Amino acid sequence: MAVIGAAVDSETKQVFDAIARSRSVTTSRLAGALITDFIRAEKGGQVVTTKAPGLPAMGHAAAHAGAKTEQVYVRLEPYYYDELGRLAAQRRWYRSAYLANLLYAHVDRLPVLCHDEVNAVRQVARQLADIGRNVNQIARKVNIDPDRADLSAFDFELVRMLLDVETAAVKDLVHANLRTWGATDVQ
Structure with a gap:
């Protein structure tokens, strides 16, 4: 991967570091995203820095980066x-x-999960980890003695189906979460 360096004054560096921290990314990753956006803009493409995975808009990540939050008062009927x-x-x-x-x-435009939703994601992660361990054990046995390995009893389609089911469950959870917030047009 190529590297680009830039000389800036210390105040600019401190501000840029703070912005990167507020977005929960490294300064290098943020600079790379900005450069990519600059090139896209020059070519007439769409700028996506605040929508890229791992680069959330500043509002949400600032609270997690130790920034002082502000209080808002709302009057409701x-x-x-x-x-x-x-x-x-x-x-x-x-x-x-x-x-x-x-x-x-x-x-x-990212999911905000409650305790029950986080537990559901953890359960799916555990199930995926279990499937991964089983596949690793099978692969290890095949690698140790490939001549004696009998994969006829192993149903690769079943494993694929289980992985697809778990992946779909996570996608459905995320889409349902965003729909409950009214934050997406996902059907």
């Missing part, structure tokens, strides 16, 4: 206040956490 409480309770959050996460989902 009693009906909407009660509905906000009901929606927040479904995810076991405070009203303020629900509103903040609603904004994050809309700005970043």
